[in-house]
Amino acid sequence: MTGTLFLIGTGPGNPEQMTPEAAHAVEKAEEFFGYFPYLDRLLLRGDQRKIASDNREELDRASAALTRAATGINVAVVSGGDPGVFAMAAAVCEAIEKGPAAWRDIEIVVTPGVTAMLAVAARAGAPLGHDFCAISLSDNLKPWEVITRRLKLVAEAGLVIALYNPISKARPWQLGKAFEILREVLPGTVPVIFGRAAGRPDERITVMPLAEADPGVADMATCVMIGSPETRIIARPNLPDLVYTPRFYAGDSH
Structure with a gap:
């Protein structure tokens, strides 16, 4: 038995x-x-x-x-x-x-569990409110060329992107290169969420525009989320901003 x-x-x-x-x-x-x-x-x-x-x-x-x-x-x-x-x-x-x-x-x-992108999204607001994808930046199990092609294609498709394994001592350059690829496709104003240790005492949630996104903010405990052109930020003077992607697709109308 x-x-x-x-x-x-x-x-x-x-x-x-x-x-x-x-x-x-x-x-x-x-x-x-x-x-x-x-x-x-x-x-x-x-x-x-x-x-x-x-x-x-x-x-x-x-x-x-x-x-x-x-x-x-x-x-x-x-x-x-x-x-x-x-x-x-x-x-x-x-x-x-x-x-x-x-x-x-x-x-x-x-047994299903709460994965990092869901914890980070919950802290930020609702960045996964519309279509999204998850990509691991680690090239241990797939070629870097495959990763870069997928990044470009999903950015062109307008998906919010959650990046797992964004950086490590052995791969200190890949997140910066990923940002370069995404900047060729996406507006520089698209919000980037760095969600480190979401839900733990050492949690740190940082939001910055893609044009200014600094790979040095991330480590292996960070899930990095790149918004789509639809993703918005709601400023709240006395509370953290809310990052969300509307459920409807507005295209070029807004």
Whole structure:
């Protein structure tokens, strides 16, 4: 008899932003596989065990968890945000596809979570009120040329863009290059939201026009959101501005 493999998203990091479904899955699991900081967000019982690994070891982590589940252990694979958005659900599916036939008999339970772009959007107002997309700027798993082509095309299509993995020590230049590409297509007045650690004590939400967008504001804990030509800012003298994208498409009429 096999165990169950739960795919859990902790949300952006605020315990209140973890869903009840994910919390119930935590109660059922015996062993937890994940990146160190994500596992540290969980309050586990004494009989529950953490198996931490580096964030670049997704397939090895997935295989290790599946191996344990195949022996009858209930395991959880933990991601930040939502496990299905640039996270471990895809890695587990990939491992199952390539792995032993027995892994296909393991019950897989994916619990939806609050991903970074939703937390940032909630803090800013409603920038995702109309059509939008999410793109990872990391070129570890896809060529940079693919990323730049997609950026140009979605900007031309008028989509709000949420950028995950915008910058790192190994990739300090890519966000600046992305802004250059977007400036060739979008008005310089389009708002750019830098949402760092949304919902956590060290949260920082910064909004600036694309023409002045500074990649130095971002780090790997930041989700960067670029508005469309439709996105607007409502100034409020005594409160933070509201950034929103209208539900209707006005085109060139406004």
